[in-house]
Amino acid sequence: MKILILLLVILSVVRCKTPEARYPVSQNSGSYIDESVERNKEMIAKEEDYIKQVMGENTDTEYLSxxxxxxxxxxxxxxxxxxxxxxxxxxxxxxxxxISTIEGETIYAEGDKPTREYSMDKEKLFTGLRQGLKLMKEGETVTFLFPSHKAFGYYGDKEKIGSNVPITAKVTLHEIKEESELETNN
Structure with missing residues (x-):
């Protein structure tokens, strides 16, 4: 009987033990992310330097930043x-x-892409073009020079533009329809 009581006490003590946290086998310090950030900063700086070099060679054009x-x-x-x-x-x-390369080689010629209707900031469009359109007025044609992170970035456009390619986009803004006009017409 004493053995049975002793066994019950031991079992109750063992069962009441709280679970211990399991720790990962290996721990990362975040150094990979830090290295990635540094690589991206270097890549952006190189692209921007190259774009500035190309702009410097074309002294007839007044570039705006x-x-x-x-x-x-x-x-x-x-x-x-x-x-x-x-x-x-x-x-x-x-x-x-x-769209063309920074050097001027055509990627998508005028007419390759159909005339586009775009609802500002409500639809998908690459970052640089979305921001560039906000600088334009009706009837204007503007040429933008985008570093890759403002264009199609790491993934490219999955057709003709590869990974991390800075581009030039020549844009003609034909018409701006105010949001209030669109709501009254619907």
């Missing part, structure tokens, strides 16, 4: 003093664009 990290120049700038409106969130814009 955007606050969003790309450069551009006007092929056709609006001189109409009444044409001051740029697209805002929700506006529908109608535009055409072509």
């Amino acid at each position: 955007s606050a969003d990290g790309f450069w551009y120049y006007y092929n056709n700038k609006s001189t109409d003093s009444t044409n001051t409106r740029t697209p805002e969130f929700g506006d529908m814009v109608v535009f055409d664009y072509s």
Whole structure:
């Protein structure tokens, strides 16, 4: 009987033990992420230096720098003093664009991509083009020089543009339809 009681006491003590946390076999310090960040910073700096070099070789063109990290120049700038409106969130814009390498080799020629209707910031569009459209007025044609992280980035466009390729995009903005106009027409 004493053995049975002793066995019950031992079993109850063993069963009441709280579970212990399991620890991973290996631990990472986050150094891979830090290395990746450094590689990306170096790549962006090299791309930007190269774009600046190309711009420096073309002294006839007046390049402007955007606050969003790309450069551009006007092929056709609006001189109409009444044409001051740029697209805002929700506006529908109608535009055409072509894409080439920074060196000028055509990737998508004018007409390769159909005229596009785009609802500002409500649809998918690569970052640089979305930000560039916000700088334009109706009737203007602007050429943008985008580092790869403002263009198609690591994945490319899965057709003609590869991984981490800086590009030039020539964009013509045909029309801006205000969001309020679109709501009254529907």
